[in-house]
Amino acid sequence: MRRPLRVELFRGTAPAAALATAGGTVWMLGVHTDAWAGLAGYFRSTLLVLCALMVAAGAWQAGRERRRAMGEMLTSTARPAWQPMLVAWFAVALGGTIGTVSVLGGAAVLIAPVATYVGQGWWWGLLVGLLALWTAAALGVLVGRLVPFRAIAPVAGLATFVGLGAGTYLSNDRVAWLSPVQDTDLTAGQFIPGELHLTQAVWLLALTAALLALAARLRWTTLLTVTLAATAAVPFLTGPRIGRLPTDSRAIEPVCTVDGPPVCVARINAFILDDVATVTQPLLARMTRIPGAPIRVADLDTLSDGQYPEDHVDTVWLNLSEQPRALGGLARGDSLRRLFGRASLPTCDALPEEADRTQYVAREWLTDEPQPVADLPTDQLRALPPDQQRAWFGEYLAAARDCDQEHLVQLGERL
Amino acid sequence: MRLAELHLRARGGPVFATGLGLVTLLSWIAGNWIAGRPYFDGPASRVPVVMLAPLLAAVLLGPTMAGADEELERGTARPWRRWRLGHLLLAVAAIGAAVTSTGLRAPEVFGAHALLRNTLGCVGLVALGAALLGARLAWLPAFGYVCAVYAAGPQTGDAARIWAWPLQASSVTASWLTAGGLFALGTIWYATLGAGAGHGPRPLPR
Numbered sequence: 125m126r127r128p129l130r131v132e133l134f135r136g137t138a139p140a141a142a143l144a145t146a147g148g149t150v151w152m153l154g155v156h157t158d159a160w161a162g163l164a165g166y167f168r169s170t171l172l173v174l175c176a177l178m179v180a181a182g183a184w185q186a187g188r189e190r191r192r193a194m195g196e197m198l199t200s201t202a203r204p205a206w207q208p209m210l211v212a213w214f215a216v217a218l219g220g221t222i223g224t225v226s227v228l229g230g231a232a233v234l235i236a237p238v239a240t241y242v243g244q245g246w247w248w249g250l251l252v253g254l255l256a257l258w259t260a261a262a263l264g265v266l267v268g269r270l271v272p273f274r275a276i277a278p279v280a281g282l283a284t285f286v287g288l289g290a291g292t293y294l295s296n297d298r299v300a301w302l303s304p305v306q307d308t309d310l311t312a313g314q315f316i317p318g319e320l321h322l323t324q325a326v327w328l329l330a331l332t333a334a335l336l337a338l339a340a341r342l343r344w345t346t347l348l349t350v351t352l353a354a355t356a357a358v359p360f361l362t363g364p365r366i367g368r369l370p371t372d373s374r375a376i377e378p379v380c381t382v383d384g385p386p387v388c389v390a391r392i393n394a395f396i397l398d399d400v401a402t403v404t405q406p407l408l409a410r411m412t413r414i415p416g417a418p419i420r421v422a423d424l425d426t427l428s429d430g431q432y433p434e435d436h437v438d439t440v441w442l443n444l445s446e447q448p449r450a451l452g453g454l455a456r457g458d459s460l461r462r463l464f465g466r467a468s469l470p471t472c473d474a475l476p477e478e479a480d481r482t483q484y485v486a487r488e489w490l491t492d493e494p495q496p497v498a499d500l501p502t503d504q505l506r507a508l509p510p511d512q513q514r515a516w517f518g519e520y521l522a523a524a525r526d527c528d529q530e531h532l533v534q535l536g537e538r539l
Numbered sequence: 540m541r542l543a544e545l546h547l548r549a550r551g552g553p554v555f556a557t558g559l560g561l562v563t564l565l566s567w568i569a570g571n572w573i574a575g576r577p578y579f580d581g582p583a584s585r586v587p588v589v590m591l592a593p594l595l596a597a598v599l600l601g602p603t604m605a606g607a608d609e610e611l612e613r614g615t616a617r618p619w620r621r622w623r624l625g626h627l628l629l630a631v632a633a634i635g636a637a638v639t640s641t642g643l644r645a646p647e648v649f650g651a652h653a654l655l656r657n658t659l660g661c662v663g664l665v666a667l668g669a670a671l672l673g674a675r676l677a678w679l680p681a682f683g684y685v686c687a688v689y690a691a692g693p694q695t696g697d698a699a700r701i702w703a704w705p706l707q708a709s710s711v712t713a714s715w716l717t718a719g720g721l722f723a724l725g726t727i728w729y730a731t732l733g734a735g736a737g738h739g740p741r742p743l744p745r
Contacts, residue, residue, distance in 0.1 A: 148690075155691050173690060193673070273554065274602035274675060278682045282595050286569075289587065 138219030139457035147224035164246035180281030182264020188287040206340035218262040240394035248321040256304030262335040313375035330356040390425035440468040465491040472527035479532035499539040550603040558599040566592035567641040589650040598678040605674035605734035624730040652709030660718030666725030675733040700737035
């Protein structure tokens, strides 16, 4: 059996499948570099494209017999008809897996020196994801053998993409987990429980066997494997709602700076702690000794799912979900200052224009970021001695916290 | 007329028409579903329909770009260039009319103009694919290119107006010029030279 497999691997669709999945993985990682941080978790989102490619590759491989008019020749050999089909499927699945794993391995090598936390049980997510590629190849083989149409490979691939894409919009209950594509955001410290991985793996294995048996037209084997697949699907169809995924407590542990004003980020974001501190510590230092001003920065990812930041005025809560870059550094460093300005100062709605201008002055004084209002008297504020600047800002904080319009207008007129 | 009917049957016209009907139906359903979701907002949400419906229809056109035996066909005393040109123009009119009709009732919501532009571009790429690679692989350039652009996500910038033409808003002139250029190039090339050699004759259906 080794020789036919070698021939299929080198001369069948397997090399094209390897190239396609490698290209697809590179492309998905390349255009979503911010998602590399949770590489294993993001792989499950990438499956939306990879499964479609594998279905197309499987269908292309299975259509070969018809394209090359090999039917009679194959039936004249001593081997049962399902064996060449199985070898062809195995070769495509192996090719696709090699293409994907080689790119993911390369990405892991690049990320390893930077990453501060890989995620709980990440390898299970990866294994089940790879298993899904094998299932997709089997589906492609079945479709390719059933449908005598020249362009069935791309049509089946696109149909798979649309179907799996639509599946991600199902409510996050058990039925959605029949699909290997999960839009789970492991970078936010969530993880897929082990029993769910196991149930998915059993379902995908049974489904693969059923699809291959159907493609090989083995009546009794089909009956057995379809029964197995239906049994494996029962926990998804009848079990209780899964709801939101559990939080990985170690991923969201705060990691803090040791020098200067305290800045804390979740362990999964710890590799950008210095970058965040570089931006936010000078801003915190600017508010030192101002009564009622925040004294520390915290990452929203350090909160458990469903938990909200307490209304502590001494903490600036930042949403860093779009900040980490795969290989370190901030994706949007310039926006972090604006984010800090918005998160650190109390905001009042429906203020008169003069009071609103005072808010913009305070924000510009703190962040040095240009505001969407012209001719602000921020320079007059900066021209005051430092003690008076801080006193003005302290008064502003107190007035803004109470949304005291008169006081805010007065503060603006004072400049 | 009889000849045209035979030509279309020999090229798998009925299968293409059935497939196009299904694509149109799916495009209609998907467009309505997206437009009816409150959490989807703006033209970016209809990108899957605007890109994939014309692509799918153009992919279905691929197998009709050559007969069962291209060599045998070319040996007949027919003005094949005119037949091929007519075949392609009829196909693009059918795809354009069917796919665009799913978005005509509210073009600004369903992207009818973008559907038409992407039909032109995708059919052009399929025609180029047929001329270069043969009818068997005619779908490959359109499939590969559009999927890559789709995966790249929203693109801005002057260069993106050209290379990411399927993703652009229908008001971007450069995207129309690119799609139109691809259609013109593909049509001329295919009409002049016909489908590439591919891998020899296709076995006749039993």
